[in-house]
Amino acid sequence: MNKKLITNLLFGALIFACAPTLAYEAPLTETTPSIDGRASDPAWQLAEWAPIDQIILGETPSTEDFQGRYKVVWTQSKLYLLAEITDDVIIDTHPDPLDSYWDDDTLEVFIDEDKSGGNHLASYNAFAYHIALDNQSVDFNSDGKPRTLNDHVTSSWKRSEESGNKIIWEAAISIYPDTFTDTDNKANPVKLQTGKKLGFMLAYCDSDGFSGREHFIGSHDVEPVNGDKNRGYIDASVFGTLTLVKSLSAK
Template sequence: MRLLKHLVLMTVAVVALPVGVDGKATGPIYLARRIPEGTEIKVDGDLSDWQWLAPVFSTSDEFPFARWDVPEEDFGVEVKVAWSPETNMLYHAVKVTDDKLLTLPREQAQKMWRYDLLELFIDADGSGGNYRGENNSAQAQQYFLYLPPDRSACFGLFGPQEKLGWSLKAPYAKYAARYDGKTICYELAQNVWDFLGDSPQQSRLHNLKAGQVMGWKITVKDRDNEKEAPIGCTLRPSDAWENADNFARLMLTP
């Protein structure tokens, strides 16, 4: 019964691809709603200002990562996504049930893919293809947000962060995370890029508009100890570490 309920939620969130949409990703489409006029999202890790929006998906069982048999009190996910033409930013609010947080110091952030974190994959113009190697995270990116042991949020990307790190800071990105011992709340607002270079002048900013579909994917991981492999959920089981064609898709709605 629990699985059936989750599959119904997944069906509501996914829509058919409209004719004429460019892009190479072939995964399911999820919806990001425009932030209503008069609604302010303060990126501080307090998700109470997201109550106007229903989750894009709200269970770890929709797309399990590694295991099906995870109890709800140990791991669960609720994701909300929105966008704003006024700020030209994409917004995420992610609530994760996690009774034990295992992370690394920010100096070891590039190894965090094996621990408790939020991963966000974005291919803003839907160009797809291999975004590693010589492309060097230019046309698509794999971002991460997590809480190091000092509990100060760390936002980064798996790639040449020493060159692209300017895009992870204000005014191009805002982020926060909180943990109360049972729940992690991640909150993020960021510009997205058709081409991300070593500086704003060498980059091409993506302008968000209703009706656009971009390559997009979320993965949330949970690891309780060093001896066990991480569990979690991901929006598409295909490996997206190198190939943006394996992302899911996100449609910006009015």
């Protein structure tokens, strides 16, 4: 083995050791969390925190400006998401839910039911649910125009009693297959089961004023294309993997 090869292997191992977690294991819960912006539900004790700390757009924010972490649990019928977000200014400057919703404070949940990857910009191959402060969820439809998908996601947030800058955001998400269409909204969500793997990513659009999104911070590192890491709303191949497990202790 030559010196260059050893150096390359060591460098590769170092990159691997520093890489963010791309896989998250979500445990099954017998009791469903109440979607009320309070994290006291026993279900949340079952899951592990994972960070929202990968910069997709903008400068690295200070810890007062933005910090975030999340947990996921599941039942046969839904995924449940808990996000704990520290944000110095909570703001919604576009009252129309379909207007520039990414330029307001927004929790963005990316789901690819069959983990196929691939383009989903104007299709339901995968979903990029932009959950707004008014708890409406929006994604592009099959014509590439924004539409609400409020029957897919129920969400609620509240300021934490520990700190006014911290908000607790809970969401219950029905998992729709790629057969969902704009014309037949009666497509059924899939029944979830142990061992299922979904494409998954979470991000937060941080706006603190009238100038729009200042930071976009995600749960997973994204390989840039021409220097652009903001690929999640276009390409499901950049999502990580969410595996549904019976329990974390039974691994």
